[in-house]
Amino acid sequence: MNVSGTDLLLWVAVPYMCLAVFAVGHVWRYRHDQFGWTTHTSQLLEHRWLRWGSPLFHLGAFMVIAGHAVGLAVPASWTEAVGISEHTYHTTAVWAGSVAGVAMVTGLGMLCARRLLTRRIRLGTDRSDKLLFPLLSATVLLGIAATAAHNIFGDGYDYRGTVSVWFRGLFTLQPQPEAITGAPLLFQLHALTACLLFAAWPFTRLVHVWSVPVGYLVRPYVVYRRRTVPARSDRGTVRPYRRTDADRFTASDRSS
Amino acid sequence: MRVMAHIAMVMNLDKCIGCHTCSVTCKQTWSNRPGVEYAWFNNVETKPGVGYPRRYEDQEQWKGGWTLDKRGRLVLRSGGRVRRLLSLFSNPNLPAIEDYYEPVTYDYDNLVSAPAGQDIPVARPRSVLTGKPTAITWGANWEDGLGGAPENAGGDPNLTGEWAEKVKFEFEQTFLFHLPRLCEHCLNPACVSACPSGAMYKRVEDGIVLVDQDRCRGWRMCVTACPYKKVYVNHATGKAEKCTFCFPRIEAGQPTVCSETCVGRLRYLGLLLYDADRVGEAAATPDEKDLLDAQRGVFLDPHDPEVAAAARESGIPEDWLAAARRSPVYDLVSRYKVALPLHPEYRTLPMVWYVPPLSPVLDAVDAAGGNQDDPDHVFAAVTRLRIPLEYLAELFTAGDTDVVAGVLMKLTALRSYMRERTLGEAGDEAALKAVGLTAREAEDLHRLLAVAKYEDRYVVPAAHKEDAAALTAMENRCPVESSGDAPSDRRVLLGIPTLRRPSTGDPV
Numbered sequence: 019m020n021v022s023g024t025d026l027l028l029w030v031a032v033p034y035m036c037l038a039v040f041a042v043g044h045v046w047r048y049r050h051d052q053f054g055w056t057t058h059t060s061q062l063l064e065h066r067w068l069r070w071g072s073p074l075f076h077l078g079a080f081m082v083i084a085g086h087a088v089g090l091a092v093p094a095s096w097t098e099a100v101g102i103s104e105h106t107y108h109t110t111a112v113w114a115g116s117v118a119g120v121a122m123v124t125g126l127g128m129l130c131a132r133r134l135l136t137r138r139i140r141l142g143t144d145r146s147d148k149l150l151f152p153l154l155s156a157t158v159l160l161g162i163a164a165t166a167a168h169n170i171f172g173d174g175y176d177y178r179g180t181v182s183v184w185f186r187g188l189f190t191l192q193p194q195p196e197a198i199t200g201a202p203l204l205f206q207l208h209a210l211t212a213c214l215l216f217a218a219w220p221f222t223r224l225v226h227v228w229s230v231p232v233g234y235l236v237r238p239y240v241v242y243r244r245r246t247v248p249a250r251s252d253r254g255t256v257r258p259y260r261r262t263d264a265d266r267f268t269a270s271d272r273s274s
Numbered sequence: 275m276r277v278m279a280h281i282a283m284v285m286n287l288d289k290c291i292g293c294h295t296c297s298v299t300c301k302q303t304w305s306n307r308p309g310v311e312y313a314w315f316n317n318v319e320t321k322p323g324v325g326y327p328r329r330y331e332d333q334e335q336w337k338g339g340w341t342l343d344k345r346g347r348l349v350l351r352s353g354g355r356v357r358r359l360l361s362l363f364s365n366p367n368l369p370a371i372e373d374y375y376e377p378v379t380y381d382y383d384n385l386v387s388a389p390a391g392q393d394i395p396v397a398r399p400r401s402v403l404t405g406k407p408t409a410i411t412w413g414a415n416w417e418d419g420l421g422g423a424p425e426n427a428g429g430d431p432n433l434t435g436e437w438a439e440k441v442k443f444e445f446e447q448t449f450l451f452h453l454p455r456l457c458e459h460c461l462n463p464a465c466v467s468a469c470p471s472g473a474m475y476k477r478v479e480d481g482i483v484l485v486d487q488d489r490c491r492g493w494r495m496c497v498t499a500c501p502y503k504k505v506y507v508n509h510a511t512g513k514a515e516k517c518t519f520c521f522p523r524i525e526a527g528q529p530t531v532c533s534e535t536c537v538g539r540l541r542y543l544g545l546l547l548y549d550a551d552r553v554g555e556a557a558a559t560p561d562e563k564d565l566l567d568a569q570r571g572v573f574l575d576p577h578d579p580e581v582a583a584a585a586r587e588s589g590i591p592e593d594w595l596a597a598a599r600r601s602p603v604y605d606l607v608s609r610y611k612v613a614l615p616l617h618p619e620y621r622t623l624p625m626v627w628y629v630p631p632l633s634p635v636l637d638a639v640d641a642a643g644g645n646q647d648d649p650d651h652v653f654a655a656v657t658r659l660r661i662p663l664e665y666l667a668e669l670f671t672a673g674d675t676d677v678v679a680g681v682l683m684k685l686t687a688l689r690s691y692m693r694e695r696t697l698g699e700a701g702d703e704a705a706l707k708a709v710g711l712t713a714r715e716a717e718d719l720h721r722l723l724a725v726a727k728y729e730d731r732y733v734v735p736a737a738h739k740e741d742a743a744a745l746t747a748m749e750n751r752c753p754v755e756s757s758g759d760a761p762s763d764r765r766v767l768l769g770i771p772t773l774r775r776p777s778t779g780d781p782v
Contacts, residue, residue: 052488058512059492063403065370073363138371138403142509223512229491231362231470235355239467240553243475245737 021195028210029195033188036217043220044228057226058147060139067132075125081118082161085111090185094178104176112169119162126158150222157211164204181205276550277574277585279594280461280481280625281524281543281734283533284606284613285454286723287631288685289540292418292452294318296532296541300456303531304518309510311377311402314414315517316456316532322665323417324429327373330503331617332431337367338501339464339620340557348558348621350468352498358468367498371509375412377402420450432668449634449662453669456532457504457517458616458624459483461548461572462557465516468499474514479737481625482519490514501620527736542726544601544733545594546608546625547574547585557621562672565618572623573608576601597735602722603627610711610719612681614670629723630670630678632685634662649690649705656682684709692720 047055061068089111097107130151133139143151168175180201187194198206219225300316319325333339337352352358352367380397388395401408417426459476463483466474473489474496476482485496485505492512496505505516520530528534533541549572556568574581576598585595598604606613606629613627635655636646644651656663656679663675663682671677687705691713694701706716722730 053511053513055488056490056492056512059494059507060509061365061368061494062371062507062509065364065368069364069366076363137406141404226491229471231359231472231491231493233472234359234470237472240463241466241469241472241475242478244478245480 021199025195025199028206029184029198030188030193032210033213034193036213037188039217040219043217044225047220047225055225055229056223058223060133060142063138063142064132064136067128067136071125071128071132073125074121075129078118078120078122078125081114082122082158085115085118089178090182093182093186094176108169108174108176112165115165116170119158119165123158123162126155130155146218146222149218150224153211153215153218157208157215160204160208160211164202164208167204168202175202175205177201177205181209184209275574275581275584277547277581277588277590278478278481278550279585279590279598280459280546280548281519282459282481282546282603282607282625282627283456283530284542284603284627284629286540286542286629287451287453288629288633289538290318290452290454290631291538292318292320292415293537294415295535295537296454297414299531299535300517303520305515307508307510308402309508310506310515312371312374313506313508313515315504315506315515316454317414318452318454319415320417320420321451321453321669322430322433323415323420324426324431326375326414327369327503328412329373329429329431330369330501333501333620335367336369336501336503337498338503339499339617339622340462341621342558342560346558346560348462348554350464350499351501352468352495358495359470362470362493362495365494365498368494369497369503371403372412375414375416376408376410378408378410432665434668449637449665451631451633453616453628454532455502455504455616456626457483457519458502458622458626459517459519460625461553461569461623462621464499464501464620464622465496465505468495469493469514470495474505477521480521480524482521482524483516484518484521485514485516487511487513487515501617501622502624524734525737527734529732529734533732539726539731542602542606542722542731544603545576545598545735546601546604547576547581547590547598548572549574553623557623562619563674565621565623566615566671566674566677569615569618569623570608570611573604575608576604591735591738594735597733600733602726602731602733605719605722610684610715612684612719612723614677614681616669617672618670619672628670629685630666630681632682632689634666635682635686638662647690647693649686652686652690653683656686680709684711687711688716688720688723691716692724 094104094107098104133143133147133151180197184194184198187197198209201209297314297316297318301314304315305311305313314326317326325331330336330338333351339351340348341351343349350358353361378399379402380399382397384395385397398407399410400406416422459482461481463474463476466476466483469490470493471489471491473486473491475484475486477484490513492507492514494507494514496514496516497503497507505514507513508515520528520532523530523534529541529543533543552572556565556572559565559568574585576582576585576595582595585598586592603613607627613629615624615627617624632652635652639646639651639655642655644655646652663678664673666678666682667673667675687709688711691701691703691706695717701713703713706713711719
């Protein structure tokens, strides 16, 4: 095993740093910035492009994420064990991935276009968006370029034996930087921008992903809340997001 | 029976002169910030007119409020829960900024910085969304006083059917009135029910509907669900905002800003006790025209000892019960039944009610050559002149003209009786009897509608200190220690009144 310092930095240090920022950043943001935690919808200001762009992007993204989960997390030996041959897997992945990728790229393109071309939205674009949109676009484009160059028009590249091994190694705490050093440049760049995207995640509107309102399906329609809350002595369990008008009325006044 | 207290409002539309003071003071208090320039938590519309946002009353288009499905169950018109989650990526029924209007500011700087010259410098309008010079082509009450009505007012969604055709051609000669609107703080709020994150809620203590700014995730489903279009997206923060019923003032026993500053003194604030267990059933009343009575049936009589006992059971304090007994809103809504809800057919059970205006009918009497001081002429007009009546019925009674006619006759009889009394005559009680009022009740209702003082119009009990003192809410704002002889631990809070209005009036 012969791994250079640069490789260690790029494929071990950077990913772990990005994951650390991802985790700590989310905790910090959740505790300190509930008010900023939003999809930051701009449909009010522009809806014609969003009408198609947003569903295309989101649905495409779900498929892409699912594809990545399978491709990166599931070792090739497991899929072969259940009787899926490498060829079948590859063909399915390329086809489904292409559909998902095209949907996502088209959607993201429309969303970027409206953000750039609609003056109202461009002026309302904040710093986090200016980081997020290019970074997300770069990641998506590099990913689809890698697939196109190597697996659609090229003679095929089995990333499951290299990139996926490196990816799994990060999470099993047995980093294998050597697994990815031989991968084509496009795959490497895609992996790196993805790492940066994860690091940026908690500081952008991407946090709305964690607020998918599945609880809405089962809760009662009308929500009642009391203005008062019981006295809380256990400061450690105070939920920081409950800073509503209701919760500012704490027990301090009861003593008088 | 689960008794809850609700702070509610009634507006006497005959007194509204459309001065927009309520809207302006509300805006300066709550929505003069970036992102909500276009939003008016309180606005005043000219009726007939398309309203703000444009044609918001057309629920075929905007899908606001509730409806009954084929099996008679109450469902949101914008669809069920799954459908709502599926439209998170793009909400098909969200008004665009064009449906409100493009907010503008003016080049005020040009007035002082323009070089000396022959011409007087002007301040041109500039869009606050794009910063570019723009023409002002629409606003929150563009048709003020029926301006531009021939082109626009035909778009009023309340003008439907045959009689509406007639209105479209004649209404400039017939009638006009102003309709101040704010959040209805509904008993069965569609916005709360549509909020995927559970950020919107109705307060148990006083029924005020609020958006928890920390929990709102900007899914914008509330805007669609509210049939009155009184929830707004703040495009700068990406969160929903709405009328708060000035809860910090209400908690301190003070009227809302719109009520406090109303020049015509047409607003009334008071408590209504209601049975929370009967809300769902009332909202699902099969016939739209029965919704008014169904909602009145949810309200409880604060003078009833059983109600009082149940209210104490659910923790409603004694001074709140006393305030509920003195509530002008209860008198107008349930005792005299002269106040009506706006669009009960939306099935949200709104809590801002209106005394319908008599003026359209009186104008019609004049136009027909009658004498508007003669109750017989007015009664005849109420029954024969269908146009204003049907229009008012579309707004306030789901199309039931009999109910509106009954209220207008009551107001007419009251008007005529009190005129005679004021002129020193005995007063003809026959007309009163015909509308179900005694002389004493007439005096009382007249006092309430015509000469009620501040304390009579606004009966707002302060929030209980042991529950939730409004003053502690301000603890983390800008307190300064008081000087002088006040108790040493007492803080004086800037901008917050330290005196509360006494709310323990004698039970009547």
